[in-house]
Amino acid sequence: MNTSSIAYHREELRVALDPSNPQRLVPDPRDARSILDIGCGAGQTIVALNASGRSVGVDIDVEALRFGASGALGEPLRAAAARGERLPFTDRAFDYVYSRVALPYMDVPQALAEMYRVLRPGGRLWLALHPIAIPAAQFRRGNLKGKANAAYIIANGAWFHCTGRTLRLGARVCESIQTERGMRIALSRAGFSRVEFRRTPHHFIVTAER
Secondary structure (H helix, E strand, O other): OOHHHHHHHHHHHHHHOOOOOOOOOOOOOOOOOOEEEEOOOOOHHHHHOOOHHHEEEEEOOHHHHHHHHOOOOOOOOOEEEOOOOOOOOOOOOEEEEEEEOOHHHOOHHHHHHHHHHHEEEEEEEEEEEOOOHHHHHHHHHOOHHHHHHHHHHHHHHHHHHHHOOOOOEOOOEOOOOOOHHHHHHHHHHHOOEEEEEEEOOOOEEEEEEO
């Protein structure tokens, strides 16, 4: 892993450990006995929650997983290289599942169905999502390729808002923005209940129960 990536993960951990930092964005698993972090990176959130003994993570970034497993950020990360749409766990394996700004890069309905599958009855879900401001800024400031990508993300978000579904761009790329309406549709279709939303300056948080 290069030095800039290491610095990024260390900075993410520093922010996660500082309750006074306005950029801090962490879930509250409370008394959950088994926790899954989808899109865990090097495990910064797991370390910040002091939950390494009851947590496992998944991510597609193999280098970040290796860095976390080395114990460079604290307790060695227990994690698997996997996509959120295909979780390598048995049904009803976790009390608490969270994903910190990773769901926007997934096929949302498929990922939510997997999250529902691995949660126990009564288990809780926590999601941090992007607002439209991020791809909108990319569209305004980006080059032609950046504008095209931002336009796809915004259009995919509009489709998601109306249908609760997302469209892939090629074989593996699937990125969108999420709205409350779209999330209500997708979460209900996946089987979740008790859906609630909370806004922050840069994200919005979704919680639900199986």
